[in-house]
Amino acid sequence: MRRNKKERQQLLKSTIKENPFITDEELAEKFSVSVQTIRLDRLELSIPELRERIKHVAEKRFDDEVRSLPIDEIIGEIIDIELDKSAISIFDVSREHVFKRNQIARGHHLFAQANSLAVAVIDDELALTAKANILFTRPVKENERVIAKAKVEKIDDETGRTKVEVTSFVNNELVFKGDFVMVRSKK
Missing domain, CATH: 1.10.10.10 (Winged helix-like DNA-binding domain superfamily/Winged helix DNA-binding domain)
Structure with a gap:
């Protein structure tokens, strides 16, 4: 109509x-x-356009929740988070993120999205990456949207270490997997 x-x-x-x-x-x-x-x-x-609306909603919604780093230091935009459990972010790959000759995203951008999500999901003032085991499963191209999902696998209060698995997808296809060991304050 x-x-x-x-x-x-x-x-x-x-x-x-x-x-x-x-x-x-x-x-x-x-x-x-x-x-x-x-x-x-x-x-x-x-x-505003969708990207700005998402950013605005995320900043408003998650600024008080994320403790381990300022929301504007997260690579990608958080769209959901439950501290010490799980988090999701999106990252739109644009021209500035890719190699000029083949329009493939530079790996450090995908790693930065995953790593900053692993930090953000930690419910502590301090969260640092102690170790990361990562795997890129396929190249990501310019104009693709990467959805990263972090899941807290294990929290060891005695050592102050937390294991976080991050998987990143483009159109439901796995493009990155990372197992992060994060150091946090001992409670």
């Missing part, structure tokens, strides 16, 4: 407020208009 511009923009605002992670493509389909129309509507309404 086609709506007039004013009605569509009102619905657009409420839809994005309800789900800040909705894409312009999904909005265009929902309102039966072009992606360009959605972008123009967002511009008129001063609604």
Whole structure:
């Protein structure tokens, strides 16, 4: 059903407020208009693009939760976290993250996303990487979205060490796996 511009923009605002992670493509389909129309509507309404909305929601939601490092030092954007249990972040690979000759992401960016997520999931003021065993399973290309998932495997209060497994995916395909041993304050 086609709506007039004013009605569509009102619905657009409420839809994005309800789900800040909705894409312009999904909005265009929902309102039966072009992606360009959605972008123009967002511009008129001063609604930022998806990446900025995700960042804003994550900063607002997780800034008080993450204790081990400032939220702006995390590589990628945290979209979910339960301290000492699990965390998820997303990282969009852009031109600045890839080699010019083949558009393959530099490995240190994928490692940094995984490592900073392993630090962020620790419920302590101090969390440092003591050891990492990593495996890259396939190259990641420019414009791909990497979703990293951290899972706390074991907490040893006696030694102050925590084992965190991080797996990273592009479209449900494993691209990186890391086992991190993190040092934290002894409680």
